[in-house]
Amino acid sequence: MALFQIENVKKTYGKVHALRGVNLSLEGNSQYVICGASGSGKSTLLYLLGGLDRPSEGRILVEGKDLSSYDDESLARYRNLYVGFVFQFHFLLPSMNCMNNIMLPAQIGGATPSDLKENVQVLAEKLGVTHCLKKYPYELSGGEQQRVNIIRALSLRPKLLLCDEPTGNLDSENSMKVTSLLKQLATEYQSTLVVVTHDDKVAAHFDNKISMVDGSVV
Ligand code: ADP
C-alpha cells in the first residue's frame, strides 16, 4: 500500500481553481520533488498533504485512512506527530532562543524533554549548528536559521517531511548543502521527503519528479 494516496483532489479558493483533480501516490521512505511555475498549485498540494487545510473535493488517504474523516483535533495531532514542515521563511519565534524554538512543537506533542534534547543535540552536530542552540534567531545567518528549522521539523522523527521552497532564500552553495542534508536526514529517519522548488539545480537531486501546470500534475 502507498503511504499516501491522493485521489481526484480539487481545491478552489472562490473562483480560483488551485488544484484541478490531482491523482498521485507517494511511497513511504521515498523522496519527491514538486516543480512548476509560480501559481501552479505546489504549495496548496503540500498544505493539503500536511493537513494544514482540507480539499474541496477528492480524498487523501494516509496509510489507507481518509484524512477528511479526521476531526480538527485529530488533524492537529496528525500535523504535530506525523508531519514535519520546513518553509522558505523561517517562522522561528524571535523571543525564544533556538533550543526553545525547536522544543516547542515537540512539547505540544507531549514528548519528554530529555529524550528530545539528546536527539536535538545529535541533529545539531550533524548540521553544524551546535553553537546556535543558545542563540536567538536574529543572531543567526539565513543558512543557520534554515538548519535550525530542519532540526525542529525532524525532532519528532516525522513519517512525512514537507518542505516548501526550503532553499528559496539561500545562496547556491547553501542551497546545495541544505538539499543534501535534507535528503540524507530523511533517509536516516526513514521519512518520506517532499520538496517544492522552482530551482532546477535543487530538483536535479531527486529521482522522483512531480511536475505541476495550472493546478494539475502532468
Ligand atoms: P504555487 O505554490 O505553485 O506558487 P499556490 O498553491 O500557492 O501555487 O497557489 C495556486 C493558486 O491558488 C494561485 O492562483 C494562488 O493565487 C491561489 N491561492 C493559493 N492560496 C490561496 C488562498 N489562501 N486564498 C486565495 N487564493 C489562493
Ligand code: MG
Ligand atoms: Mg508556493
